[in-house]
Amino acid sequence: MRPIRPTNQRPSRKNGPAAFLLLAALAGTAVISPGARADSASDHRAGMATLTDLKAAITSIVQANDSFATDRNVYHRASQRAINALEGTHGPDYRPAAGTPGDALGAIGHIDALLHRKGTPVWAAPLDSAEANMRAAAAYLLDASHARSLIRFQLATSRALTYLEVARGRPTEVGALGGMEGTLANTVLGVPAGAAVENGCSRPSSAPSYGVHGGYLAWIAVPASAGTHSLGETSGGHSLIVEHGVIVLPTAAAALVAKACRTHAAATPEPAPRNTAGPAAIPAMAIPTPANRAPPALYTKAQAAAGARLFAVTCVACHGANLQGTAAPAVAGTDFLKTVEKNGWTLEALRYLVFNNMPFNAPRSLSPSQYAELLAFLLASNCYPAGSKPFPAADDPAFAQLKLGPVPGPHPNANQFGVCPTG
Ligand code: HEC
Structure with missing residues (x-):
């Protein structure tokens, strides 16, 4: 045996x-509505x-x-x-x-x-x-x-x-x-009797509560007040988020659930209501306007170079030295841009994914400025032009309007994967 x-x-x-x-x-599976009870x-x-x-x-x-x-x-x-x-x-x-x-x-x-x-x-x-x-x-x-x-x-x-x-x-x-x-x-199965269950695609609206989607547990929220708060079972997450008086413990299933939530949102005709408590699920697709067809300069060259060094340490194992995807999907070039177009990803969607879900084995383990460097590197690798302003560490609502896709024009330096060099 x-x-x-x-x-x-x-x-x-x-x-x-x-x-x-x-x-x-x-x-x-259907989203469990907020306020529903567990199994x-x-x-x-x-x-x-x-x-x-x-x-x-x-x-x-x-x-x-x-x-x-x-x-x-x-x-x-x-x-x-x-x-x-x-x-x-x-x-x-x-x-x-x-x-x-x-x-x-x-x-x-x-x-x-x-x-x-x-x-x-x-x-x-x-x-x-x-x-x-x-x-x-x-x-x-x-x-x-x-x-x-x-x-x-x-x-x-x-x-x-x-x-x-x-x-x-x-x-x-x-x-x-x-x-x-x-x-x-x-x-x-880890949600205790009588616990408040919320939609795992959104942020908690109350604490203590459990965020569930499709039978998976995405997070546990406990009040950030003094005292001992009991948890159902050991949390397998790598991070702890404190926001609006609530401590949120994302589980190891968080990235999986986030992906399912995006798929679910894409299959749902009307956009899901945004949770006012904070950044919720990936925002819906932005309608391309003529203004955002011209590729904007969103980062500096130096920042992309710093991002390249960081990528070589924290991301390369899963996404490959050419960003072509090995154990995990491509993050730049032809394959990646196909995914981007298919899913109608905006810069906000990409930013959210990287800032919150990556590295896959340790989400949110880097600092906001490091994540900004990685975004700069990803944009550069996808042939977006460098400019004089760095990619911001803080979120920018304009990103939700900026639809990503192949940058028009010839890219003579791109390699066989369609990835542009950053140097
Ligand atoms: C342990 C492996 C692993 C590491 C390390 C990792 N990723 Fe990922 N990454 C994944 C997996 C798996 C997916 C697909 C996740 C999904 O489908 O929800 C993914 C998806 C992505 C995507 C979206 C691509 C797509 O088509 O879905 C981007 C962008 C990305 N990762 C960037 C990064 C960056 C930047 C880092 C370094 C900070 C990083 N990843 C580190 C495993 C990893």
Whole structure:
């Protein structure tokens, strides 16, 4: 048996069908209206109980390994306790004598109860693979519970632990790789009973609240007032935004949701109402006017050069040295400008995406002036002319009127990807 290796479900266009499926699922689901309630409270409780049982199983084995005990019974009992935590009192291998560190249903029992229903919530797939991994772990734990030597016990439990760690996952990962932690941190399953649920495509209008779109959790908002505020599950986000007396914790699913929100907005005839609390979803397309057909000078040469250096450190791994796209889509040149035209992106849309969602693995981790340098570099690489005024670190409402696209005229220095040099 090998651990179930979840496929990479990041929304990269070059990473295979999983990403498309995930995005399609997101785009197809209706926006939960503000004020709506989360999935049933029992779903959340079952999700949390699964994680608790899973952790209990892991602890049982780790403690036995750390105890340096020489008595075989200590190992056998620890393995059996871990099985009990996974399978619960109704499991085929449950042995009451070893004790039950989890609850009666066990981690697998909770997942079975969650999956035994109509419809396919976004958390079904990761829970499915978490369950498969837990069953594989239980099989090795059974070997460990009969092991005749310390070495055999250690071999069997280290295999079991590998499966259990994959099932546990991490809050920074969305999809199968996220396991239980990622699912609780990034989907509605992590929203506690009675919590206020808002539209994950917008900024919070109240706190505490949970921003949800298409079954995914985009952010958690807590009041920026004194006191202890409890969170549903560990947040897998990389940043924390304080605005209008509210602390917003974007989850690891935030970038994914932002993309789905854009797709959703594009498919919706009337523009979504702008949230007055701050910059909401990507603004709707601007109508091109003759005035913005002439390519404007939006940045300085020096700024683009600084952006190029920054890109080589923070962006190149995913977008490629020629900005042609490798693991992630192209960000300049022919391929990129096709996307830009197809989506009707304005400068505001591009700015929003880069400032808020990039780098994909650490959104909002750079300073506004660094993001401005990166924008300058992206504009230069897309053959927009340099000028005397730097690209501003602060947002400019005029950007929402500026539609991006191929800059007219010949670009003799552009490379085979249609990317203009910045030097
Ligand atoms: C860990 C990989 C990763 C890193 C690092 C990264 N990106 Fe991205 N980027 C992505 C992915 C994946 C997408 C597609 C996201 C989506 O579709 O929502 C993307 C999309 C983009 C886009 C929009 C392109 C399009 O067609 O959707 C731009 C522009 C962009 N990134 C700029 C940057 C910049 C600038 C940096 C450096 C600060 C950066 N990225 C760092 C992964 C990355």
